Amino acid sequence: MNTDKSQPSLTACVRIALSQGMTTLIDADETPWITQWKWSARKNNRGIYYACRGERIQGTQKFVHLHRAIYERHHGIIEGGLEIDHINREPLDNRLSNLRAVTRSVNNANRLHARQRKYDLPKGVFPRKRRFIAQISINKKLIYLGSFGTAEEAHATFNAAWNKTYAN
Numbered sequence: 001m002n003t004d005k006s007q008p009s010l011t012a013c014v015r016i017a018l019s020q021g022m023t024t025l026i027d028a029d030e031t032p033w034i035t036q037w038k039w040s041a042r043k044n045n046r047g048i049y050y051a052c053r054g055e056r057i058q059g060t061q062k063f064v065h066l067h068r069a070i071y072e073r074h075h076g077i078i079e080g081g082l083e084i085d086h087i088n089r090e091p092l093d094n095r096l097s098n099l100r101a102v103t104r105s106v107n108n109a110n111r112l113h114a115r116q117r118k119y120d121l122p123k124g125v126f127p128r129k130r131r132f133i134a135q136i137s138i139n140k141k142l143i144y145l146g147s148f149g150t151a152e153e154a155h156a157t158f159n160a161a162w163n164k165t166y167a168n
Contacts, residue, residue, distance in 0.1 A: 013095055016051075024051040024066060024092045033073070039066055041092075050091050067091070071099045083107045089123070106166060109137060124158025125151050134158040138165055 012028040022041040026034055041049045042063065051066035067084045074096055078084065082101040086093060089110060102110075110123075124145075126133050134145035134154040145161055148154040 018051055018092075020049075022049060022092065024094050025090075026066075026070070027095050027097075030070060030096075034066070034070075048091055051094060067094050067099055070094055070096055071101065075101070085110055109166060121151055122155040122158070124162065125154040134161075136161045136165065 013025050014028050014031055015023040015025055016031070016034060016039060017023055019040040024039065024041075037053045039051045039053050042052045043049050052063045053066075055062055055064050065084075067086065068078065071084050072078060078101055081103065083104055085100050085102045085107045087098050087100060087110070090098070121127065121132070124134050124136055126135065128147065131147050131149060132151045132154040133147050134157040136143050136145060136158060143161075145157050146154070148157065
């Protein structure tokens, strides 16, 4: 059993081709259902790619996101105010075990900060004068968790605070 909440469980999975030479990861048993449509890689306003397809709904062209389609297929229509979060922060990993319905606040809390992406640092870790600081946002308040010699130490501290605050 996978006890690390940051990684989905390992099940049989396959890669499905998208546009622009990209692929998305899905559970193998979803393949016949998903491949009945043509899926594309579509970039959002933050430059992040998601798998989606176009569909005409009541005369208007709409985009259907693969992660929502998979989640709703197994759990029903998503309740008002909830969004689908990719647990491991990989938007092209659309395995069911990597998807969860959460509030926008929790979804945003599971996002990487631009500075973290620039320096390829884990969530909650930021560079500061040859050291690494750990911090977490709880109820829109930024909480400093400490300064560490390595990114791994800072990330371990962040993970402990994250699991205590946001773990389901």
